[in-house]
Amino acid sequence: MEVVLLMHLLLSVIAAMMGVRNVNPQERLCNFIIAFFIPLAGFLFVLILYGMKKRISKELDIDDDFDNTMILFTERINIEKDINIISLEESLLINDVHTKRRQLLDALKMDASKYIDALKIALMDTDSETSHYAASAIAEIKRNLDLRIQEIEVLYEKNKSDVEILKQYAAVIEEYLSSNLLDELDTSMYLYTYIQLLESLIELESNNMRYYDQLTQALYRVQEYQKMGDYCQRFLNKYETENAYISNLKYCYQINDKENFKIILNKLKHSQIKLSHKGRNIIRFWIGDAG
Numbered sequence: 001m002e003v004v005l006l007m008h009l010l011l012s013v014i015a016a017m018m019g020v021r022n023v024n025p026q027e028r029l030c031n032f033i034i035a036f037f038i039p040l041a042g043f044l045f046v047l048i049l050y051g052m053k054k055r056i057s058k059e060l061d062i063d064d065d066f067d068n069t070m071i072l073f074t075e076r077i078n079i080e081k082d083i084n085i086i087s088l089e090e091s092l093l094i095n096d097v098h099t100k101r102r103q104l105l106d107a108l109k110m111d112a113s114k115y116i117d118a119l120k121i122a123l124m125d126t127d128s129e130t131s132h133y134a135a136s137a138i139a140e141i142k143r144n145l146d147l148r149i150q151e152i153e154v155l156y157e158k159n160k161s162d163v164e165i166l167k168q169y170a171a172v173i174e175e176y177l178s179s180n181l182l183d184e185l186d187t188s189m190y191l192y193t194y195i196q197l198l199e200s201l202i203e204l205e206s207n208n209m210r211y212y213d214q215l216t217q218a219l220y221r222v223q224e225y226q227k228m229g230d231y232c233q234r235f236l237n238k239y240e241t242e243n244a245y246i247s248n249l250k251y252c253y254q255i256n257d258k259e260n261f262k263i264i265l266n267k268l269k270h271s272q273i274k275l276s277h278k279g280r281n282i283i284r285f286w287i288g289d290a291g
Contacts, residue, residue: 113179119138122134123138145181155168156169161204173193194218195222195224202215212244213243216251219231225251225255229251248264265287
């Protein structure tokens, strides 16, 4: 087991020294298996792969904070959180019961809500104790979220115009939705409540760009496209930002409004906004059809 951990640490250190940071979990695990089971040649092969990845990343100007897959809407990666989750997920793939149990218990001593995806993997584990730990942790996460929502609902019913209560209520629902622990029916129910809260916050505290961003995304999820279009336009009128343009592009794409899609894309291209890697990729991806 010490050899496994040492090998994993050594590969991580080498990757960091070579400036290779955007290694996804599947690639990391594959490299580890190659290096471990083919002692010398495998290790050299992984070094060559890292070198090629570094060179290609420079040529393509890939930012470390973004996924280099071209999709319209990506989220910034939480590197510290991802490293911890990767470590736990990899330990669950190792056929060592004691290691899996120890790694899982160590994770649960911290904020278990950060490890929901790994806990879902652990639920399917053949070791009954590992799966039991995971089931107990997920049940506790859900219980805490339910209690927090119940508590804030009581306050909300007493005063639906209190901005701080609205913020707290929206934050808890956002956390619950992000956990992916809800079934389809509950997800829909909470999304509509979330939309209602964000609309109230926009009316009471309109100078918050994030409310528009979150609201348009929520409306997209429930397929309320007419209302989404209204808020997308308000978003762009109030905040000429990359996210506002992207929300409008997403709306136009969804309703198949090609003409306005081209207009908005062209405005984004010629705007003075300092674009992120995601924004630049959107323009590069669509410019052939929209230019």
